[in-house]
Amino acid sequence: MEKMTEEQVKSIANMLRKRSLWMIHYCTGCGAMELPPTMTSRYDMERFGLAPYVTSRQADILLITGYLNVKTLRRVITVYEQMLDPKYVIGFGSCTLNGGVYWDSYAVIKQLDRYIPADLYIAGCMPRPEAVISAFRHLMELIDSGKADGYKRYKRNLAYYKENQRKVLG
């Protein structure tokens, strides 16, 4: 039998990877309110192979549900760094994009991707479960095509991220 090239191995790994994504159970903001309906009987995200999981070491997806307070950001960065590669970050809601309604608040960060790399954003406040599921489907496509490379960017631009983190966390 012919030996597989590295490309082929990667594409098979990505194909398998996208079908079993575990999402860490961390309600960072009010967007966590729309997750129980997404997880349970009505929208049932488990049919896509997605499930909530309790520890950061075993999780694949970090879902930032809404605004990020500076105090939470510190924990989110720890959680993100504890997670093993490959790992994906989804910014949920307008607050992760540009601060949303909290644009003038002294406690809320304005752009998630300055501190940790985001693979995908879901706009809106608050996004409906359909939007969440569609984002997961989109993430699967990104993983399949190898475009969801946030964790690689984090390693490559570590100095940039660390400097931004230090600036806001003090």
Next chain:
Amino acid sequence: MSKSYELFIGPNHPGIPGNFSLKIELEGDTVISAKGDPGYLHRAFEKAMEGRYYIQNLALIPRICVPEPDINEAAYAMAVEDLMGVEIPERAKYIRTIVLELARAANYTFWMGGFAGTLGLYTLAQWSFGDRDYALDLFAEICGARVYHMYIWPGGVRRDLPPGWEDKLLGYVKYMKERLIDYDNIFFKNVMFKYRTKGIAVVTKEQAIEWGATGPILKAAGVAQDVRKDDPYAAYEYLDFEIPTLTDGDSWSRAMIRRWELENSLNIIEQAVKKMPKKGPVWEKMPNPLKWYVPEGETYAKVESARGEHGFYMVSDGTGKPYRVAVRGASHTHMFTIAEKVLIGQRLADVSHILVSLDVCPPEIDR
């Protein structure tokens, strides 16, 4: 020789009701001290509200408490109306009552699922989160949003109910009443539920009054205090309902009180739909948003949320923006004054269900 150790529960923990952290000291698996650490959801609402016009604040206030946003809208609207001396139309009062009770029912169904989840009974969680969605569908129909409605605003409600909505609402009430029997059979009559919750985390009548408890905690301890009865707002004075009370004050009683309150809410919705004037204005005209000057003064407006008394202390200096708004969330007292004391002596496995049974809602604490 016994040795104690410290344990962090949260902020990243499936048993914690939201983004909140708890530092507990344990001996074996018995809690000897508990200390809450809030601030993970602090968004500086009170500061942000000072910098915005009254109408802009409408977008902010529902976000103070996520599971039941409508109480914030109602308390805010009542505070502004009180300062401006506005009386809202009759139909708007009934619509407010219906919306508030629907939100309460949705919150209790959500709470039930969470509570059953912390006890390991996930079937109820699957059912009740699914059933809560029917209430959210009704909200989506009247205002376009599932979670944050911004439907109640100063002067009444934003727009009239869509045609045929009342029938759908009554259909929901009928469905929920049938579902309650199922809930009883799978959860509230379940022996395991009784074993896990009877006699756990008791708050006696004296303690509840002394510590300043409100809502289901106080009712479970045997005191019938409810803002809807004591200081009626919206259309509650025209409606007939009872405040359920129990005497034990334990986790079981609090769960049962919430179950009865859910039934109560459904009954109130039915009554309100029957008694509501079929036609009429739903909004008392308010000034142009940019020239919306509220007379100088201070007021305290309170409503009964699913957790207890929820209030807005509002100070106006006669300009278009509020001078100061202080929010009173019931969880603030329930977490720091009650939960920290009640958790002592309990077992580690019970900590998360005690927190849920006291219904600690972190966004309300941090604001």
Next chain:
Amino acid sequence: MMDIVDKIKGIEGVKVTVQRENRIFVDVSEDKVISTLYNMKLIGFHQLSVQNVIDRIKDNKFEIFYVLYSREYKINAIVRTWIDRENPVIKTADKIYPSAHTWEREISEMFGIKVDGNEDSGKPFILENWKDLPPMRKDFDSVKYSSEHFVFRHSEGENE
């Protein structure tokens, strides 16, 4: 309603205003707050709903208010007092109302008011690593702070 107003008027050094039905404002001087709260509890105001501060920067004062509630009379009484904005200190009310303890922690952090007798006053509560002015004061500019500390998103592709 009126008999309870008379009872409150009996407390030394208070100024009582009836705003509307079921709502009374009780104004006291700084040194009489704790004794007034104690007497209010004896009268039957068993519950402290909220305690917080208003920054009256024009008068150079902090207004401290306690919203009390009595189930028996179904009345909200609001006890108010004013203290100086320079070196603000209040006395704790947590021996009278246990829930005041946490409100005072919040006040001391958000306004920089020292609470005498409350061992948690001055310790970090909601904020972490806060080095600026106490944020709820009127002279703290939230917009300025956030534009200095955070970067706003302006256009596509600006980052990296």
